[in-house]
Amino acid sequence: MSAEKIKVNLKVNGEDVTYTINPEDTLLKALRANYNYDVKCGCEIGECGTCTVLLDGDAVKSCVTLAAACEGHEVWTDKGLGENDKLAARLQDAFVECGSVQCGFCIPGFIVAGVGYLKNIGNPDRKMIRNYVSGNLCRCTGYQKIIDAIEKVALEMERGEI
Amino acid sequence: MKEFKFVNAKTVQEAVDVLAELGDKCKLVAGGTDAMLMIRDGKWNDLTLVNIRDIEELRGIKLEGDTVTVGALTRLSDIESSDILKEHAPCLWGAAQFFADPTNRHSATIGGNVGRCNTVGDTLPSLLCLDAVVTIVNKDGEREVPMSEMLLGPGRTACGPNEMIAKFTFKSQPHSAYMKYGRRRSMALSMAGSAVSIEVDDKGIVKWCRIGVGNAGPKAARAYKAEEAMVGVDLNSDKALEETMYKVIQEDISPRKKPRLSNWISGEYRRELIPVLTKRAARKAAFGECMLCKQEEA
Numbered sequence: 001m002s003a004e005k006i007k008v009n010l011k012v013n014g015e016d017v018t019y020t021i022n023p024e025d026t027l028l029k030a031l032r033a034n035y036n037y038d039v040k041c042g043c044e045i046g047e048c049g050t051c052t053v054l055l056d057g058d059a060v061k062s063c064v065t066l067a068a069a070c071e072g073h074e075v076w077t078d079k080g081l082g083e084n085d086k087l088a089a090r091l092q093d094a095f096v097e098c099g100s101v102q103c104g105f106c107i108p109g110f111i112v113a114g115v116g117y118l119k120n121i122g123n124p125d126r127k128m129i130r131n132y133v134s135g136n137l138c139r140c141t142g143y144q145k146i147i148d149a150i151e152k153v154a155l156e157m158e159r160g161e162i
Numbered sequence: 163m164k165e166f167k168f169v170n171a172k173t174v175q176e177a178v179d180v181l182a183e184l185g186d187k188c189k190l191v192a193g194g195t196d197a198m199l200m201i202r203d204g205k206w207n208d209l210t211l212v213n214i215r216d217i218e219e220l221r222g223i224k225l226e227g228d229t230v231t232v233g234a235l236t237r238l239s240d241i242e243s244s245d246i247l248k249e250h251a252p253c254l255w256g257a258a259q260f261f262a263d264p265t266n267r268h269s270a271t272i273g274g275n276v277g278r279c280n281t282v283g284d285t286l287p288s289l290l291c292l293d294a295v296v297t298i299v300n301k302d303g304e305r306e307v308p309m310s311e312m313l314l315g316p317g318r319t320a321c322g323p324n325e326m327i328a329k330f331t332f333k334s335q336p337h338s339a340y341m342k343y344g345r346r347r348s349m350a351l352s353m354a355g356s357a358v359s360i361e362v363d364d365k366g367i368v369k370w371c372r373i374g375v376g377n378a379g380p381k382a383a384r385a386y387k388a389e390e391a392m393v394g395v396d397l398n399s400d401k402a403l404e405e406t407m408y409k410v411i412q413e414d415i416s417p418r419k420k421p422r423l424s425n426w427i428s429g430e431y432r433r434e435l436i437p438v439l440t441k442r443a444a445r446k447a448a449f450g451e452c453m454l455c456k457q458e459e460a
């Protein structure tokens with residue numbers, strides 16, 4: 001006998017949705033099962049950060065978040081942020097301008113964590129940026145250019161350009 | 163085959179009602195950062211998951227007079243950014259700075275850290291040295307357990323299957339500090355950790371202290387012998403400190419001369435490490451900073 005499915009109502013990328021899930025499913029699994037393929041599955045143990053999403057405005061790792069617990073809460077992913085949020089779209093462009101992307105697998109997580117940083121802290125301080133995204137791993141770039149991109153947008157914010 | 167059920171508890175009352183009914187057939191899930199791994203690894207199965215993440219009344223940090231209260235669902239990110247804790251419990255505040263990474267800290271709760279009762283748990287040494295009192299709720303009311311009696315062994319606490327941790331209470335202790343030794347600054351579990359709350363006289367002689375050590379044995383624990391031996395020791399003197407620390411704290415942490423060994427660190431190394439961390443934590447607690455050992459920034 002398989003376990004009984006349950007329904008969870010939440011807001012994903014601005015849209016009210018109802019997902020049918022197993023009670024023990026991770027938010028990562030629920031999102032990907034519902035076509036949010038921009039949320040990447042890396043380690044599934046909370047270490048790599050590819051699955052990072054905004055939950056009620058805070059960057060969290062969706063692989064260590066219980067999907068059922070998100071009832072009534074609001075989730076934003078990289079794609080949704082890019083399409084709806086000016087700051088996130090600017091950060092995505094900055095990643096391209098700075099050459100921050102190699103294989104790209106880690107990038108959605110970095111964008112979401114970067115948006116979390118810009119919205120909640122925002123200082124153009126490399127050390128603070130580095131610390132904030134320290135739960136995100138990248139096996140290609142060596143991080144410098146990723147930090148460059150986030151710093152670039154933080155500087156633009158400081159100058160009042162966005 | 164995974165077989166779970168789910169209950170969403172929005173209030174303490176709802177949660178304790180479920181706990182009273184299901185007991186060890188259910189598990190609380192707060193931030194989920196440990197719980198989801200228990201599920202993934204198959205260590206939990208055939209259970210009802212009780213979500214408590216949304217119980218607002220158990221979240222928050224309060225200062226009343228010189229008494230600090232931290233709700234069980236307070237996240238590590240709230241602890242990290244709390245001015246109250248920075249001033250009144252710098253050990254706990256400091257533990258949050260070196261806990262996992264900022265993203266995990268948005269989920270991980272202090273109640274979950276104690277509930278999990280892993281010997282590496284970063285808040286445990288601090289709660290021990292602060293001599294915190296844990297308020298545990300069940301259907302019939304609440305009871306208080308001192309932190310020194312809370313941790314029973316790996317994954318086991320004094321909080322029964324019908325109960326839930328509600329909050330932690332302790333006296334303001336501005337002279338307290340936590341020193342963690344991990345492989346990296348972020349995303350590194352502690353190889354060893356030591357938290358000290360201390361009072362010294364104006365010459366730097368120790369009047370009293372409390373020491374909590376993490377990852378020395380199967381559970382985080384107070385180092386009672388070292389606490390006693392420290393009284394009267396000159397905190398400025400390396401020699402006096404080292405003699406006390408090395409001799410005594412090793413008795414506390416490995417009475418049978420068998421220090422804990424793990425994947426990350428040999429027992430011998432840990433035996434050397436803990437006295438050093440404790441010495442540094444004591445100085446940092448008393449003087450605000452240990453001259454020798456500013457814990458390295460990123």
Ligand SMILES: Cc1cc2nc3c(=O)[nH]c(=O)nc-3n(C[C@H](O)[C@H](O)[C@H](O)COP(=O)(O)OP(=O)(O)OC[C@H]3O[C@@H](n4cnc5c(N)ncnc54)[C@H](O)[C@@H]3O)c2cc1C
Nearest residue numbers: 046192193194195196197262271273274275277283284327
């Ligand atoms: C990538 C990663 C890195 C980590 N790094 C660290 C680290 O550096 N330091 C560290 O200490 N830990 C670390 N952890 C472990 C974990 O994040 C912490 O133990 C965290 O505090 C658990 O809190 P939670 O709210 O997520 O607990 P949950 O996973 O929700 O619960 C943990 C356990 O406690 C029980 N529980 C939860 N709340 C209560 C309550 N109110 N009353 C009674 N029981 C309760 C649950 O039933 C469960 O058994 C890490 C975990 C991951 C995945």
Ligand code: FES
Nearest residue numbers: 042043044049063
């Ligand atoms: S997949 Fe979530 S942190 Fe790696």
Ligand code: FES
Nearest residue numbers: 103104138139140
């Ligand atoms: S670009 Fe390949 S992992 Fe980061």
